[in-house]
Amino acid sequence: PDDTSAEQARDRQGILTKPPGSLGKLEELAVWLASWQGREKPKLDRVEVFVFAGSHGVTNRGVSAFPAEVTAQMVANFEHGGAAINQLARQAGANLTVIPLDIDQPTVDFTIAPAMDEQAFLDAVNIGYEAVKDRPDLVVLGEMGIGNTTVAAALSCALLGGEGADWVGRGTGVDDEGLQRKASAVDDAKTCHGNALSDPLEALRRVGGRELAAMFGAILAARHAQVPVLLDGFVSTAAALPLAKLDPNGLAHTWAAHVSAEAGHRRLLDALQMKPLLDLGMRLGEASGACLAVNILRGAIACHNGMATFAEAGVSDG
């Protein structure tokens, strides 16, 4: 981050025609964007939304209300412009790129063996890393993958402790038995992998999934390029978690766009001490909540860049 740009932006907020602090989070967001973009007046001319899709062996355990083939069907829906994210990305003035990751080849059921071998894991991380090109103004991350709230729960549980029941939720809408199956799958994964889960990257390989590995790679690439990132829901935040475990300051370039209705997400955000911008009861994934938050960021920089100062407007500053 660029401390000089952050300080210039903070100073500017203090002389705009409003009581100091009265724009609340909008002021913090403008300073955060200034800091990572390295300019006093941030811009959002190029916003890149990446939706990574993956298939999961753990769906064999009956952890979703939808059949596994819906992942491929929804990828086709994205390509034809029919999904929520297509509408929300357009409304946010963002470019949408959907990246399916071997979706015809599910990961291994992680309750019995590592989800990915090392090559598959690194391939997925690299695809995410390479997606972030030419320093966009903002990266927005989302995912699609039937079964992946169980994956997010397993990864969160592996790295933050607790039991499966603490981290699972109804996802796309499982019933009580489905919820129990999700909790058991997470507990079985912990038993299966044991101490190997104490390494954040190894945990991501063993109980993660390709789309989580790719999001991890994209978050890392954004950090290297000093690009701010909006995280979406439970799954994208879980994908970011290994970086926070590797470096306590590792997610400073990311902001939680919203807190989802999936209970594990709130618990995870609390553990990461991240305060989400929106709380709208959403639980769709696809970067849908994060895309909504893009327009909050646009409002923040519209005020920051466009407002008159007290001196320019001839307004008494209290």
Next chain:
Amino acid sequence: PDDTSAEQARDRQGILTKPPGSLGKLEELAVWLASWQGREKPKLDRVEVFVFAGSHGVTNRGVSAFPAEVTAQMVANFEHGGAAINQLARQAGANLTVIPLDIDQPTVDFTIAPAMDEQAFLDAVNIGYEAVKDRPDLVVLGEMGIGNTTVAAALSCALLGGEGADWVGRGTGVDDEGLQRKASAVDDAKTCHGNALSDPLEALRRVGGRELAAMFGAILAARHAQVPVLLDGFVSTAAALPLAKLDPNGLAHTWAAHVSAEAGHRRLLDALQMKPLLDLGMRLGEASGACLAVNILRGAIACHNGMATFAEAGVSDG
């Protein structure tokens, strides 16, 4: 409201390519807009933001961190495009109209006499009522008026009970003594007007202000024309309160866009059982929080109107 359109919209939400309910508040918002606009697929082609400005005799009591002349200075700033609301209205794709109400003639200090005589009160209500013309798709209400968080506190206290200290906050940034002066002004107003405050409209005349009366008029006009309304912060919600007191269902066409950092606002929203869309620590007024929420509504209808159904996309519906 149009129950048929609401039901059609609700049915449509059930067949779009997402788990039922997974868009959370966005689904409720789409159905709410459908209901008041009387169309299955709502639109937001014409969004009208009205910012009413007024001057307050109670500023004599030292209730603001800014001098009273800032009201006129900020109205000039609105006209020159330099304020937060100019940037946020543009970013929301909304038309902004600023309506100053005799700002060179403050209301009477309501701690000693009614703020407005009947003619002044009715004139202000009428100006607000007449502002809502030709059935816009959405009305967004905000205000400017140094001293008016004390007015909002007095009106809330008059109609909902409690003491001044329960309803006042730091507004534009008063210190501890200023906060005490605000609480005393509210308590003195209750003592001065006594039982006359039990009538909601009489309370609005006696301890309100011109911009609150105008917002009340605009909310009433919107109801008559079946136009949905976004309320902004503490002052605009307080202006809506008399209608809720006159009719428990009187604010069904309104939605609280955000909850402000001014503590009285949360208390007031709780009393009205209104759940705000945003909670961003804002406390500026000017319709700033409500304008940010317009883009949440745009996201809601973009999904509602533009998404494919399960049948159209060939996606299994669970």
